[in-house]
Amino acid sequence: MKSLSVFSFACAVSLATAALFPAAQAASTAAPALADAHTQYPTSLFEGQWAIMAMSPVSVAANKAVGPAARLLVTLPEALKKIVGQDKFSLSRQSGTSWSAKQGDLTVTFSLISENSAQLQVKGTGNHKLDLPLYRDN
Structure with a gap:
């Protein structure tokens, strides 16, 4: 029973990592944001x-x-x-x-x-x- 919970936890972690990695990669390669009314450039x-x-x-x-x-x-x-x-x-x-x-x-x-x-x-x-x-x- 203990091995089943470790296995379930490992699956959940790997799925979460796989789901988050493409989103993080897409965010880092996105074009710079355009200025809007709240933008404060130095x-x-x-x-x-x-x-x-x-x-x-x-x-x-x-x-x-x-x-x-x-x-x-x-x-x-x-x-x-x-x-x-x-x-x-x-x-x-x-x-x-x-x-x-x-x-x-x-x-x-x-x-x-x-x-x-x-x-x-x-x-x-x-x-x-x-x-x-x-x-x-x-």
């Missing part, structure tokens, strides 16, 4: 080189300040400077996933979609709008 995750197809990358750096004085410094490549009219922007944090600024007649927003993809949006006067999908380049 400032350092925004920094770096962000690639645009067929252009030089957008450079993003942060100042050393924290809190309301923190700024994200975005530098556009020369080709975009010609379109937008300027190449340097100083953005302040709007949420856990985005930074924004209004400079002159432009509103610039830099948002993370995931840890490796972002969107840069530049809005001008009227209906002028430039949306750029960006991908981590470093």
